[in-house]
Amino acid sequence: MTDAGINFHFDVDGEDFSSAGAASVEVKKNLRQLGFPPDVIRKVAIAMYEGEINMVIHANGGTADVFVLPDEITMVLRDQGPGIADVSLAMQEGFSTARDNIRSLGFGAGMGLPNMKKYTDAMEIETELGKGTKIVMRVKI
Amino acid sequence: MMPMKLNVLAERLALTHICGELDKDASGVYTGDLLSWVMSHVEAGDVWITIMSNINVTAVASLTEAACVILAECVQPDEETIQAAKEKNVTIFSDPRSAYQLCCCLGAILSDG
Numbered sequence: 001m002t003d004a005g006i007n008f009h010f011d012v013d014g015e016d017f018s019s020a021g022a023a024s025v026e027v028k029k030n031l032r033q034l035g036f037p038p039d040v041i042r043k044v045a046i047a048m049y050e051g052e053i054n055m056v057i058h059a060n061g062g063t064a065d066v067f068v069l070p071d072e073i074t075m076v077l078r079d080q081g082p083g084i085a086d087v088s089l090a091m092q093e094g095f096s097t098a099r100d101n102i103r104s105l106g107f108g109a110g111m112g113l114p115n116m117k118k119y120t121d122a123m124e125i126e127t128e129l130g131k132g133t134k135i136v137m138r139v140k141i
Numbered sequence: 142m143m144p145m146k147l148n149v150l151a152e153r154l155a156l157t158h159i160c161g162e163l164d165k166d167a168s169g170v171y172t173g174d175l176l177s178w179v180m181s182h183v184e185a186g187d188v189w190i191t192i193m194s195n196i197n198v199t200a201v202a203s204l205t206e207a208a209c210v211i212l213a214e215c216v217q218p219d220e221e222t223i224q225a226a227k228e229k230n231v232t233i234f235s236d237p238r239s240a241y242q243l244c245c246c247l248g249a250i251l252s253d254g
Contacts, residue, residue, distance in 0.1 A: 018221060021200030025229065028204060036204075038185070045204040046180055053177075053197075106193045111177035118181065 005069040006034070012052050012079075014061025017105065023064050024049040034068065036141065041120040041137050044073050050112040051077040051135060057102050058082065059133065073139045075120075080132040087125055091117065142251045144168040144186070147232060154236070154249050156211060160223050161232025167208040172240045172246045176201050183207050187194075188247055190240045194218040196225045203229040209249055213240045 008030060010023035017078040048064065055062040059081020067074040084090050091113050098108030117123045120137040127133040148163035150156075168186035173179040174193045183189050185206035191198065194216045202210050209232035212218065215233055218226070226233050234245060 017223070018196045021204065023164050024204055025200060042185070042205070049180065049204055050177060050198065086249060105197060106174055106176040107197070109175035109177040111175070111181060115177055115181045 005067055006030075008066040010064040011067075012055045012061045012064055014056055014059065017056060020053055020056045021049050023052055031068070031073070036073075040073070040139060040141055044075070047119045047137050047139070048075055050115045051075065051137070053107060054112045055079045055081070057098050057107060060135050062132075064101070069139050073141070075135075075137045075139075077135045077137075078132065078136075083129040083131055083133055084125070084127040085129060087127065107133045142169055143253075145251060150188070150247075150250065151234060154246055156234040156236050157217060159212075159233040159235055160226050161209065162230060163232065165208050165232060167251070170244060170251065171207075172213075172244055180205060190243050190247075192216050192240070194222060196222045198222065199225040199229050199231045202226075202231045208232070209234060211236055211243055213238060213243055 010020045013019055024045050027048055028041055031041045059079035062079030065076045089095055094110040096108045096110035102108050117139060121140045122138040124136045147165050147167055150167055151158055152252040167188045169184055171187045173181040174188040174191050176197055180201050183205045187207050188209055189207040190211045190213055192213050194212050198210060212235045215237050218233060
């Protein structure tokens, strides 16, 4: 890998639960091919998957950009959803606003954002009600 | 816990094989149905027992590198899930036993080797 790194871009389809996770699976595959350690790949894959699922459940989709450098992987998730009303509440394990039909699929445990924080070394959330949310997550190698 | 090949494990438990490779090692067991919870707790190589059978199960199993999924209590995956599992190389079994009963059986055979 060059010092300039490798970037990946994904459009996350908000209508399609069946393809949710596709970007995470692709990122995982690419990181494995690039030779990153399994624990790093696991952290990125889990954080990315939770972000993807959140965009599908709450924001009608969005975009995911992954910037891969030899010493750090950065994931940037952007959506134009409703925004997060109370970030500190949303960060609490078990808190979820997912609807019943979503819960019946096994989502809505209220673990999405907590997992994203847990599996990354840094996470920043910028959100505005009615405008959308941008989440930046970094994993150090 | 001694690792065990899925083909051996499947034979000893008489599991119904739905799809996926059998030449993989199982080294632990996890059970749960809330996908985000499972995502953060299942370990690579775990046998994951669940009653969830929708397509998202395949993404979670693949990302966590679970050895396989056992659908408890006769739960059957739909064709879309089977197709996704094949694409992601996720091994799925089905079995009539409950998650608890499967955990007991798996605990016994994985401990004994």
